[in-house]
Amino acid sequence: MNGAESLVHTLLKSGVDTCFANPGTSEMHFVAALDRIPGMRCVLGLQENIVTGMADGYWRMSEKPAATLLHCGPGLANGLANLHNARRARSGIVNIVGDQATYHRPLDAQLTADTEGWARPVSGWVRTAMDAKRVGADAAVAVQAARTAPGQIATLILPADTAWNEGGEPAEALPVPPATTPDPHAVKTAARVLREKKNVLILLGGIGLRGEAQALAWRAAQATGQRVLAEMSNARVERGRGRLQLERVPYPVDMAIESLKWVEHLILVNAKAPVGFFAYPGKPSRHYPETAEVHVLSRYEEDGIAALQALVEELGAPEAAMPDPGPRPDPARGAPTPEGLARTLAALMPEGSIVADESVSFGRGFYKETHAAPPHDWLQITGGAIGCGMPLATGAAIGAGGQRRVINLQADGSAMYTLQSLWTQAREKLPVTTIILSNRKYQILIGEYQNVGANPGPTAMSMLDLGNPDLDWLRLAGGMGVEAARATTLEQCGDLLAQSCAQNAPFLIELVI
Amino acid sequence: MNGAESLVHTLLKSGVDTCFANPGTSEMHFVAALDRIPGMRCVLGLQENIVTGMADGYWRMSEKPAATLLHCGPGLANGLANLHNARRARSGIVNIVGDQATYHRPLDAQLTADTEGWARPVSGWVRTAMDAKRVGADAAVAVQAARTAPGQIATLILPADTAWNEGGEPAEALPVPPATTPDPHAVKTAARVLREKKNVLILLGGIGLRGEAQALAWRAAQATGQRVLAEMSNARVERGRGRLQLERVPYPVDMAIESLKWVEHLILVNAKAPVGFFAYPGKPSRHYPETAEVHVLSRYEEDGIAALQALVEELGAPEAAMPDPGPRPDPARGAPTPEGLARTLAALMPEGSIVADESVSFGRGFYKETHAAPPHDWLQITGGAIGCGMPLATGAAIGAGGQRRVINLQADGSAMYTLQSLWTQAREKLPVTTIILSNRKYQILIGEYQNVGANPGPTAMSMLDLGNPDLDWLRLAGGMGVEAARATTLEQCGDLLAQSCAQNAPFLIELVI
Incomplete structure (x- = not known):
């Protein structure tokens, strides 16, 4: 069994069964392995930014990582922009990038580039395989890294000879560490602030935007007379009837500042305190008042739903019916607005x-x-x-x-x-x-x-x-x-x-x- | 005058009058400066890899650098693949990339990325402007770097506040260092090898593929009974009637090895000793015989035409008529081959x-x-x-x-x-x-x-x-x-x-x- 085959077996054992791909010559042994070993759905994108963007969308809906298959150096570069978006969405992706054979790289052939250097800024985990025998083990760690809460991009660079050399050994799936449990101190602090302070905003992001989390945040807010908002840009929000009529922090800087000017306390649930998408001359970079106090209920890697559950219990907040959004609208007519x-x-x-x-x-x-x-x-x-x-x-x-x-x-x-x-x-x-x-x-x-x-x-x-x-x-x-x-x-x-x-x-x- | 205006004035003073662009919000002050100051032709590309590829083609034909205008981080990333090609073509480009304001960057807003880290592998020169007062001077150095033989990518990163702050000072054009003159020792060595050895190949690359260089190489080869070839992938070859019927090192590994197996001495004119585009199992990475001796007549940054002129003089090689390519063919008919x-x-x-x-x-x-x-x-x-x-x-x-x-x-x-x-x-x-x-x-x-x-x-x-x-x-x-x-x-x-x-x-x- 060669390294590429051990890689495919390991991905399948680890539950990765979809591969978004645009391969090149240095990836041909991996393509051959995908051909020989049944079980992987391969989806071609005609440019790498399609490939990486598809992997992001796949994670957001399936909550499991897909593999990508990208060509060395410039192939990865073509896909970086959507890897950047995926990193900001905190999506898990097993980002597999071929590369020149280990012994060929020092010759600086035309297509040789700094694959690892380009991958690092978008990746939570990067490894270049150096031995066909270890490719299986490397891949199992890559999947584990991709699935570690809240999800991250794990880039495994596969030099051609580590794919074609014999001696590959498939590895078993590694356990995925559960999301960190919430900090009881943070829960108590948030409860105290909600009960005792005025003008408190619960800001939801990430997992905190699922329907279950919204219901819990709403209970906490209703019990204490405070407010709830979502971050400006969100990977996935469960919306519509039965969910909270949640608004977002606006994009335009003046509107964002206006919408947050009342805030004295900010409680972050898998979210970040709002800053501008860009800076503008003479306008503040932070969009919440300088005097506001920021409290972190749960960090990105923590289980925000469990944190909100603990908060609701700490508050003794009763069940609260979701507000009715009113009747489903009729389709509009006339000029597009x-x-x-x-x-x-x-x-x-x-x-x-x-x-x-x-x-x-x-x-x-x-x-x-x-x-x-x-x-x-x-x-x-x-x-x-x-x-x-x-x-x-x-x-x-x-x-x-x-x-x-x-x-x-x-x-x-x-x-x-x-x-x-x-x-x-x-x-x-x-x-x-x-x-x-x-x-x-x-x-x-x-x-x-x-x-x-x-x-x-x-x-x-x-x-x-x-x-x-x-x-x-x-x-x-x-x-x-x-x-x-x-x-x-x-x-x-x-x-x-x-x-x-x-x-x-x-x-x-x-x-x- | 703000930093962006000083940048546009400096580019124009330095002879850069074409800008391939796809700007974003962080570049708006640069766009406004281009709007206010006449003289720059701006050409929009609908994705950044178009922008950078156009700048490459522009240099190859005009022999002067264009500016690019790219959006921060991911905008640059989208254009990296064609910057990679431009680097391998040794094209000069003044690669201007906007970025977050210096004071906004630490807040890690959504679009913040490692702009400098992504730029470095494709750039011969990278600088992040840090002060509107210095942007003009930075730009003059960038143009000088882009024009330094053989040509290189000079990336100037322009944080938004260095564009919009007042105090910009246009800088005068800096002198472009002439291409290094050829090493007399290298010329003598090449002449001796051509005269005294058998099976010598003159391999032409870069500036060595202009018509004038071809004629000189042909004279040297004719006078000594040796052969001339071009590299596999070339930025620009002057071809057709009146030029040499020059062949290239083939792409397929077996053909490349076959075509070079007779070589005992390799003389490089702004070229690199041939290696495979990729490695293949059991095949050599270098495509010339292991026993061949490699001699460098001129390096990339040297004036290959002057080196060939000196070689011809050292050899006392007489004028040699270019071989006749025969009659211009008729258009072909039938199925495409x-x-x-x-x-x-x-x-x-x-x-x-x-x-x-x-x-x-x-x-x-x-x-x-x-x-x-x-x-x-x-x-x-x-x-x-x-x-x-x-x-x-x-x-x-x-x-x-x-x-x-x-x-x-x-x-x-x-x-x-x-x-x-x-x-x-x-x-x-x-x-x-x-x-x-x-x-x-x-x-x-x-x-x-x-x-x-x-x-x-x-x-x-x-x-x-x-x-x-x-x-x-x-x-x-x-x-x-x-x-x-x-x-x-x-x-x-x-x-x-x-x-x-x-x-x-x-x-x-x-x-x-």
């Missing part, structure tokens, strides 16, 4: 839908109007690296077993980063409806430019405008095997959305906004 | 064409059949990171002033990495004819798989086949504003090529092979 699109979505999405949201500037109003939708999951771009939404939607569809409708709310400029995702959706016949929010410009940047103090002139617009020529999303989608149609009104968009949800296939709606 | 396509190209390409070659497996026979074409330049993928050809063609068209026809011989799998290039070609109305070599598979990898010892089974083919669904290149090109047509025979391809060369616009031919 963010609120209208959100109502259409709330009206028409099937129960159990997954929303992959890379709507950028257009999407800031979506949240509020979808509280009364059926239960669904909402996935966001977590690291700000655009080009996340389409691969995320693709991977989420696979992670959810292909049985749940994915609706990708997708800004056009960001879509052009990873449009190749559509081809994988067509090949795998995934139930993904992409709604391209087609404004034919980098609208968020035009807004940022205006913040700088002027309207963009011709040179600036040459870098901010996506017209000239206009992108034709119907042809782009059709070129990759995805059926598509254009909508200029919300009723057209709603009809196309409903129609696409009835088919077990991908579909793209270009919504002209 | 590599040789037939190359003959069609040689028959129809306008004088002064630029060939951007990312033909991968199909293109290995192109070189031999194009010696009798009119004078032209041939650009290759130098670092092996696929997705180079289309941005390279785009940037080369701009670097050549928009007056020369660029013909991009483009493998389909690689094309899907950076297809967004077509949009920039349409927007800038560039004279680029893309010939997609559409075999609907990663053919090179299927060959590599078979080398591993078997035919690929269904799982392997799920990662190596690009069918299911077939990519429709006419729709993909049309979706980005580029006219396109399909050819299934060489005469159709020839007709479309000739027609496209008569228009000052991009065109795409899907050649079904």
Whole structure:
């Protein structure tokens, strides 16, 4: 058995049965091993940022890591942006990267690059295999690292000779350390602050955004008259009827500061105290008041649900009914607005839908109007690296077993980063409806430019405008095997959305906004 | 004057007047400065690997650096693969990357990443600006570094506050150190080896592949009865009538070893002794005989043309007429073959064409059949990171002033990495004819798989086949504003090529092979 075969056996023993891939020559022995050993579903992405973004979406919905298979050096580099997003989502990924044979590397052949150096900033764990005999053991540790709470990227670099040499030994799955239990002192402190102080905000992130956690946070807040909010960018929020009508910290700096100015105490549940996505001249970097006290109920690696359970018990907080979001809205009509699109979505999405949201500037109003939708999951771009939404939607569809409708709310400029995702959706016949929010410009940047103090002139617009020529999303989608149609009104968009949800296939709606 | 304005003024003073860009929020003050200060041509790429690949092509044809403008962290990461190729081409690029404000970085906002760490492996020079007052001086050093022979990537990281703070001071252009003059000892050694030894190969790379250098190398070889060859992957070769009928070291390992097995002495002119692109089990990593002696006539940073001139003088080698390549071929007919396509190209390409070659497996026979074409330049993928050809063609068209026809011989799998290039070609109305070599598979990898010892089974083919669904290149090109047509025979391809060369616009031919 060679090293590559021991790797595949070990991944399967460790419960990793899906591999998102774009291999090259140095990975051919691994490809051959995948071919010979049954049990791994291999999904091709036509560029590595599709591959890594799919692995992120897969984890978010399945809560288990997929493997990636990336080509040495530049292949990894192509996938770094979505690994960055995955790191910020705290997704677990077994990130397998081929490399030059150990003895070939010193010769500095054309494709030789600093694979390990590029991997390190996005990885919680990095190891370069150096011996076929140890590849199995290395892989078992990689899976363990990827699954260690809250989830992290474990990069295993596989020089070609460690794949092709004989002597591979499959390793058994290693135990996954359970999430750290909450600190009783932190629970007592949070309870005391909630009971005794005014203007306390419970800020939820990560696992704290699952429905169970929301219900517990709501009980704690109701019992003490305090408030609950979600972080700005979240890997996965369980939403819709039966969940909390949770709002997020807003993205625009002035709105964020305004929304948090009342806070005297901040209790963090698997969350981070809010800071700006970017700095702006003369504006604070931290978005909560300087005088606010920050209390950590649970850190990322801790079990936030257990922490909230302990908090509720410490408070003796009674059961509290979730607030009623009101009736399910009707689909909206007329010219597309963010609120209208959100109502259409709330009206028409099937129960159990997954929303992959890379709507950028257009999407800031979506949240509020979808509280009364059926239960669904909402996935966001977590690291700000655009080009996340389409691969995320693709991977989420696979992670959810292909049985749940994915609706990708997708800004056009960001879509052009990873449009190749559509081809994988067509090949795998995934139930993904992409709604391209087609404004034919980098609208968020035009807004940022205006913040700088002027309207963009011709040179600036040459870098901010996506017209000239206009992108034709119907042809782009059709070129990759995805059926598509254009909508200029919300009723057209709603009809196309409903129609696409009835088919077990991908579909793209270009919504002209 | 703010830091960003001092940066733009300094770039213009230093002769940098073209900026390939995809900015984000942290670069908005730089965008505003470009807007206010006339003189910089800004060219938008819809993903950063387009941006960096264009800057590479621009340098190869113009021999001066362009600036890039990339977004912090993940934006840079998206462009690393083509920076890797540019590094291997030894192209000069002033690689400007925005970043979080200096005081915001420690807060680890979502988009914060290890910008400097990612830049370092591809850069010859890296600096993070820390003060608006110093940005001008930093930029002048960056341009000097980019232009230092043979050319290198100089990465200047620009935290947002160093762009927006006042106190910027434009800096004057710094002198560019001339390429190091050749070592007289190396010249004497090379002359002695050429005169006294048998089986000597002069291997040309870099500047040694310009027409002038070829003529000198040919004189030296003719005077001593020795041979001349080019490296396998070259940034730019001047070719066609009046140039040497130069062959390259072959890519496949067995062919490379066979072609070099006679070599007893290797004289390197801005080249590297040949090693395999990859290692293969049981095959040597070095492709020249172990017993061969290696002599360096000129290193990368040295003036190879001056070194060859000195060599010719040392040898007292007489003028030598370039061998006649024979008559210009007629266009080929019938089913597409590599040789037939190359003959069609040689028959129809306008004088002064630029060939951007990312033909991968199909293109290995192109070189031999194009010696009798009119004078032209041939650009290759130098670092092996696929997705180079289309941005390279785009940037080369701009670097050549928009007056020369660029013909991009483009493998389909690689094309899907950076297809967004077509949009920039349409927007800038560039004279680029893309010939997609559409075999609907990663053919090179299927060959590599078979080398591993078997035919690929269904799982392997799920990662190596690009069918299911077939990519429709006419729709993909049309979706980005580029006219396109399909050819299934060489005469159709020839007709479309000739027609496209008569228009000052991009065109795409899907050649079904």
